[in-house]
Amino acid sequence: MVSRGNLKPKKKDYNHLNNEWEIFLESQSTIELCPDENSCIPAQRFSFTPIDKIEESQNNAILDVIGVVTSVNPCTTVQRKNGMETQKRTITLKDMSGQSVEVTMWGDFCNREGLQLQGMVECGAFPVLAVKAGKVNDYSGKSVGTISSSQLLINLDLAEAHSLRQWFDCGGRDASTQSISRDFTPAAARNEIRKTVAQIKDDGLGMGDKPDWVTVKATVIFFKTESFCYTACPNMIGDRQCNKKVTKSDSGNWLCDKCNQEFPECDCRYLLQLQIQDHTGTTWATAFQESGQELLGCSARDLYMFKENDDPRYTDILLQCMYQQYLLRLKVKYETYSDEGRVKNTVAKVERMDPSAESKYLIDFISRLIASC
Missing domain, CATH: 2.40.50.140 (Nucleic acid-binding proteins)
Incomplete structure (x- = not known):
């Protein structure tokens, strides 16, 4: 039972309930538990939207x-x-x-x-x-x-x-x-730019001041398994994890140079190098933490432990992603590293190719081609 509350019109920016009033509790307000309540008052009300x-x-x-x-x-x-x-x-x-x-x-x-x-x-x-x-x-x-x-x-x-x-x-x-x-929205509504693997090079993507963002329908044909992730610092700095690379120290702990601390356990973050292919050619791409996990359906730490322990799940997880078609959202940008420049493709989003949605995209694409003739 709530007593001595102040009844006011609700503030719609903060109160999403389907009513026009709300009760404000103040210093003189009281709240008492009703142990004999007979459940006639509904505990929760819903207004479901189909x-x-x-x-x-x-x-x-x-x-x-x-x-x-x-x-x-x-x-x-x-x-x-x-x-x-x-x-x-x-x-x-x-x-x-x-x-x-x-x-x-x-x-x-x-x-x-x-x-x-x-x-x-x-x-x-x-x-x-x-x-x-x-x-x-x-x-x-x-x-x-x-x-x-x-x-x-x-x-x-x-x-x-x-x-x-x-x-x-x-x-x-x-x-x-x-x-x-968005996963199944026809591509005409996505405002996306579809490119083939060959067009990334032929159209000179990534050579401007800003990166190019494109979607490629491609198949994963190879993973670099020797360095699919890096060992990361687990230390929390405020609300953020450090995530800098850590190395094994002489004591057997993990050392972070940035935090200047040692930790008995480390985290793992994806740095996944993969080769993708479509009907026009092949290229390399890099998938970091979120996109790597979207692709493999497994955390980097779990996959790292599977590999360290010779667990067959390590191979199974990689194989189940091979030769599957995906829609890959790529960030394409020319970068220079150690005085060597190259165009780098970074996977920002991974979607397993859905035949129904892809058919709608192709139908819409054909319709737009016909309309432009």
Whole structure:
């Protein structure tokens, strides 16, 4: 029971609940637990937006969504614009509208609910997830992301959750689905520049003052396995990890010259050299931490330990990515190192090639060619 609160119109920038008022608690306000409460007051209210209606939502809108989790991507570390590092994990939800949406988890959600969802999906159990107070993003399609006030609730005892469960188990699992998010948005809506491997050189990409950003549809044909990652300093400096290269000292610990400290354990970060190929030729590219993890579906530390321990999973992880087609977002820039200049291709984003989305891209591309004739 809340007493002596001050009732005021809600501040819409901070209060996303579906009401017009909010209670402010002040020094004289009191809160008492009601042990005899008979559950007639609902613990949580939802106003679910069907996934196909999210396309109509404005950017930064706050909404509730519910769907069946069909895929969970590995957790990655990303750097925000303010220089801080945070955790990121993306999952896919689908519902009875015939649409799916990408949900991006940030921070603690990744290793809390995200890890639980990953384990369930890997075991073949596709849970129903309710997202309370998710934020709409309209960059290259529509997606939903978590904010500090979001809640992720798994397999809730709700009528909507039970309906989704029955639909999915009785045929919805195999129903065709169109995504409203960037992973499957037709390329005409992505504002991307498609190039072939040969065009990177023939068009002189990367030779200007600024890097060129292009998307290449290519197959990974080779990894340099002798140095796929580097040993990194695990020390936290404020909210950021040092990540400078560390070396083994005489004591057997890991020494960071920048921090001037030794650590019993080190971190590992991807520095993955890969050769890619399409119908026009081959070229080399470099995948760093996030893109390396997107490509291999495994953390650099885990892969490093697999290699050190002669674990067969090391070879299996590399082989499962070979000769698979990907859409690779590349940063192309001419760089000079040790007085030697060359064009460097850095992988910024990895997407496994989806036949349905690629067909839509090709149809759209052909339509634009015909219209230009």
